[in-house]
Amino acid sequence: MSNIGLIIEERSADIGNFLVGRLLPFREKRAVGPFVFLDHMGPAFLKDYQNLDVPPHPHIGLSTLTYLFEGAILHRDSVGTEMEITPGAVNWMTAGKGVVHSERTPEYLRTTDKSLHGLQIWVALPKEKENIEPSFVHVEAKDIPEWQQDNVTVKLIAGEAFGKKSPVPVYSPLYLIEIKSTSKATLNIGKDLFGESALYILEGEIINDGNTYGSKQILVAKESSLCQFEMSENSTVYIFGGEPFPEEHFIFWNFVHSDKAVIEKAKQDWTDQKFPKVPNETEFVPLPQPRVR
Template sequence: MSNIGIIIPERAADIGNFMVGRLLPFIEKRSVGPFVFIDHMGPAELKDYQNLDVPPHPHIGLSTLTYLFEGAIMHRDSIGSALEIYPGAVNWMTAGKGVVHSERTPENLRHTDKKLHGLQIWVALPKHLEESEPTFHHIEAKDIPAWEEDGLKIKLIAGKAFGKESPVPVHSPLYFIEIINESDESKTVNIGEHLYGESALYILEGQIKNDGNAYDPKQILIAKDTKLCSFEMAANTTVYIFGGEAFPEERYIHWNFVSSSKELIEQAKHDWKDQKFPKVPGETEFVPLPVSSLK
């Protein structure tokens, strides 16, 4: 019997002037462990007149994780952070009680042809940290634990697994793992003993097989039992495994806000409408609150 409980397809979503593939949340599965939102950006070929421009917008109650495969993004936030992220590095921003940030093509790339490809992830915060002070951390690619095992390239991008720990300062037990099979032959992967809580697998490229079934890119596979996590990776395949311990309380998601409290979300909506959130230094634009958001 297959250990795959739910298959989530990638669905098109508009984030302003850029289309993405939305993976989480899904009607049958709102979250996986503390992971509540995943967007697959690209791969996009942008001309010299095309740029990513997501103006300042707010968050509460979550941490954002940005991980690029190609291209670069300029991050600015209301804490005062201003930093470019490149492939393999991690931007980890914890919103807590409220933060505002923008994401744009860096100035040096705005008038050239470029590519953009990566993942944007939201991780919910434990209830006692939902109203904490916002923070931002950037972790260079060279500082992410990476090793080879049984012919596979493995990275522990965030969290704890395999007896290792990523320097990304996560706030609850979780893992976000990259596994790449660059060889010309299939490889069997047995990692159930290293995982915990809820677990899911995203196929970026290539193909995996599980119990005689083949699965292609642009979908998430949710495991029924983390301990039984075993699959076959075809040649030239890249997957991301993520999950961890789920919270005891339900998490509500509305627009850019995540919280265990509907009241906090309502307050955040009104605060953004009234422009009471902190500002991103040097930026005057902002993403308006969707009209349908207010009661």
């Protein structure tokens, strides 16, 4: 990616009984376009007695995107959804004014050895959509646009790019693109991008201006239109970004909003358990308390 403005290294974060690689937000870059959060889950190899169990927890003011490379997650939410996500499919949950959901290992995998690997992404909603009704959409892997270009395989997971459109129902101009190489390839795709842009290297290497960059890094471009790089063989990268919002969006825990007062109300509502419930779930994640310094 030409004209790299910032390099973000993956940092370890604990989400309960599961370690992830945290990429966004970063102290020097809180968002890339509308993308405000990016976790790299795994790869984790779980024994027959180990499972992913994230109890019900709330969100406001955002959409979540779950995209798996390996494994399976059972999603339940307060809209009434119960959906298993498997590799290549997209779970797109829009919190709007408030939603609660859980993420767990499906029942049929809970007593077997299993693996889990994927991305968890949060996309902030534009100001006029922050308080819409919550919703959930599942898009099967076969329905994600995929094609060959410049000796690589490209998938448009969400948004619009290259004259194509993903069926994932986003709320602002954005793109999330997967690119896989089996041999060395040179790409110049900047003319197809817009707004702010970044590239996440999942595996392999890319070369830009004579510099080599390895896996588990985000390269943030100074300009989206300057996007030329060489991929080494057997590499996978994700290019994401879009139009940034004119107003700042604030983040506390799982709450994202342009109005701090709305976040404060959400904190109190969750403490008082006024959010809607997830059917067939009784646990919940308590509101984090400020650290004593």
